[in-house]
Amino acid sequence: MPELRREAILRRWVAISDPPAIETAEGCPFCPGNEARTPPETYALREPPGPPNSTGWQVRVVSNKYPFFRLEGGMAKRAEGMYDLMNNLGAHEIVIETPDHEETWPQMELRQLENIIKAYRQRYMELRGDPRFKQIFVARHNRRSAHDYHNSLSHIVTMAVIPRRIDEEINGTLDYLRRKDRCIFCDIIYQEQRDQTRVIIDTESFLTFAPYASRYRYETWVMPKGHLPDFARITDPQISDLAYNLKTIYTKFQKALDDPVVSFILHTTPLQEAYREEYHWHIELRPRLERQPGFEWGTGFFINFVAPERAAAALREA
Ligand SMILES: [Zn+2]
Ligand SMILES: [Zn+2]
Ligand SMILES: [Zn+2]
Structure with missing residues (x-):
């Protein structure tokens, strides 16, 4: 079946x-x-x-x-x-x-x-x-x-197929690379570290932050700071640092948001002939909060009632 x-x-x-x-x-x-x-x-x-x-x-x-x-x-x-x-x-x-x-x-x-x-x-x-x-x-x-x-x-x-979401992220990555000759994910990290308002956890190898145009309330991304296309190449010291970021952000979700169910997805480069050195692996987290509007389901257009800056501030303090 x-x-x-x-x-x-x-x-x-x-x-x-x-x-x-x-x-x-x-x-x-x-x-x-x-x-x-x-x-x-x-x-x-x-x-x-x-x-x-x-x-x-x-x-x-x-x-x-x-x-x-x-x-x-x-x-x-x-x-x-x-x-x-x-x-x-x-x-x-x-x-x-x-x-x-x-x-x-x-x-x-x-x-x-x-x-x-x-x-x-x-x-x-x-x-x-x-x-x-x-x-x-x-x-x-x-x-x-x-x-x-x-x-x-x-x-x-x-x-055995590359899902549309990864395809779209890769197209965005390649388009940015063509226009600016830089990795869009590396640039996002640089920008977020400069702005600080959406940063939640900042360690040696990872940045945990609320993305600028978060689709969901308290949406959070965890991203390696170095340009790493492929999750499989993560080193043991990076694993320790990632473990710290994940434990800390889940503890903050639990405190600030009354122990929500959290959806976690790890995005990394496709394999074989579709392998992309230009891609930059990352984790996306979405706390599943009540009263999520259903507008996106019907329109494909997201509405978020918590500004990412306010979400990041609440999670930093939790
Ligand atoms: Zn990069
Ligand atoms: Zn059991
Ligand atoms: Zn992604």
């Missing part, structure tokens, strides 16, 4: 999947002791070392039991009457970020956050070896509070 259907008017690809509801009747499938209820692990950190798929792990990565991608075969582009569709080729892995069912980023040791980012890097390095794949994302939606589902999970999503 997992397939990509093309919306005929705007020519947008939509992933259609219809998985069964996840059974949590026998408890959380991601908690220690339930390793047999997930597909075999693709990565785990165990200190002290132990056999695969046993307990005693600090971070564990498994394939999604109900993938919205197919790993086997090709894309099989085809038509259904006037409509276009193809197999949704790709991979979907779940990073179980902690053995603790309820622990979230504000409570976690920095060391544990570093372990999670290292798991992203390790899986990224491995998945990029498959020539069918063009783009890898890390996505994450923390849970608000205790739940029958593990609180701290992230998703590594590998796709």
Whole structure:
């Protein structure tokens, strides 16, 4: 079933999947002791070392039991009457970020956050070896509070197509480069450091700030200061610095915004022939606040009722 259907008017690809509801009747499938209820692990950190798929792990990565991608075969582009569709080729892995069912980023040791980012890097390095794949994302939606589902999970999503959003960012990057001969992301960092009003956290290797034209209330970007197209090339010292930025901004969201659900997406260069040295990887964060206006859904036009300068000030003080 997992397939990509093309919306005929705007020519947008939509992933259609219809998985069964996840059974949590026998408890959380991601908690220690339930390793047999997930597909075999693709990565785990165990200190002290132990056999695969046993307990005693600090971070564990498994394939999604109900993938919205197919790993086997090709894309099989085809038509259904006037409509276009193809197999949704790709991979979907779940990073179980902690053995603790309820622990979230504000409570976690920095060391544990570093372990999670290292798991992203390790899986990224491995998945990029498959020539069918063009783009890898890390996505994450923390849970608000205790739940029958593990609180701290992230998703590594590998796709055989480059999604429109990345395509648009790359076009913007190349257009700016042609006009000014500079990286637009590097210029944004320089401008934000000069203005200061939208900066939330400023460390040696990363800048965390509210973007100038934030689409969503309290939207926040975390960006490496050096020109780095490819997340996979992140170094261990940069991982420590990123862990500090993420823990700090999630703690600030929790304090200033009453512990919201936060959507997290990591944007990095596409792979293979689409690899872009000009791109500059970054993380975009969006607290999911109540009463988000639905205007954008109907018009494609965003309205934001909190000025980014006010959002940044509130988060700096939190
Ligand atoms: Zn759990
Ligand atoms: Zn740059
Ligand atoms: Zn982006």
